[in-house]
Amino acid sequence: MQPTFDEESRPLLRKIMERLASRQLASINILGHCLKYIGDLEVKITVASELNLWLRLFREAHALYREFGWQDLDTAVRDRIEAIPYPASRLEFGVQYYVTGVAERVAMQSYTESSCREFAAIARTYVEAAERRQEPTRFLEYCQDPANRPQAQQFFDRWVRIGLESLGKPGSRGDQRAVALGLRSKTSAELVAEYRERLEPFVERCGLTFSA
Numbered sequence: 001m002q003p004t005f006d007e008e009s010r011p012l013l014r015k016i017m018e019r020l021a022s023r024q025l026a027s028i029n030i031l032g033h034c035l036k037y038i039g040d041l042e043v044k045i046t047v048a049s050e051l052n053l054w055l056r057l058f059r060e061a062h063a064l065y066r067e068f069g070w071q072d073l074d075t076a077v078r079d080r081i082e083a084i085p086y087p088a089s090r091l092e093f094g095v096q097y098y099v100t101g102v103a104e105r106v107a108m109q110s111y112t113e114s115s116c117r118e119f120a121a122i123a124r125t126y127v128e129a130a131e132r133r134q135e136p137t138r139f140l141e142y143c144q145d146p147a148n149r150p151q152a153q154q155f156f157d158r159w160v161r162i163g164l165e166s167l168g169k170p171g172s173r174g175d176q177r178a179v180a181l182g183l184r185s186k187t188s189a190e191l192v193a194e195y196r197e198r199l200e201p202f203v204e205r206c207g208l209t210f211s212a
Contacts, residue, residue, distance in 0.1 A: 013119070100162065140205060
């Protein structure tokens with residue numbers, strides 16, 4: 001049965017789903033690419049299992065997108081993800097994995113009670129999976145040497161910027177209407193504030209700062 005929403009809700013929901021898809025396709029591509037950096041078999045299996053989960057959830061989102069009568073979801077967001085870089089090392093992958101995982105959890109938490117019940121169910125699964133991500137031990141250890149912090153700060157800044165961009169544009173009319181219509185529970189400004197708050201303890205332990 002095709003979900004039904006009014007003329008105002010439909011384009012907003014489409015943008016929301018496409019933003020989710022761009023984040024998740026980027027994550028899927030990065031996870032697949034960065035498996036080569038992981039030498040520990042058990043860790044590799046864990047990351048591969050998460051990659052499999054993201055793929056299955058993307059398939060669910062893709063099917064829901066088509067139920068609304070829209071085009072191929074992969075094609076709709078392909079251009080958006082081309083600008084997202086890949087981590088160039090195991091160290092950078094560690095901070096990317098954690099920092100963007102926090103952004104994903106914050107973003108998807110705001111959709112767990114969405115008026116689009118099918119999308120809310122997908123969001124709840126994302127949140128449960130993202131909550132299992134641990135702080136990157138190797139990156140934390142690297143940051144203990146003050147001489148390493150300039151490089152660590154560069155890695156952190158790169159992926160925090162991408163995490164912030166994924167949370168939407170604060171103050172836009174669409175942002176406010178998405179909340180008013182019950183599509184999500186928080187504005188982009190609230191999501192940005194929560195993201196920074198959740199990252200603050202990690203930033204302090206690393207001896208870094210928020211530049212974004």
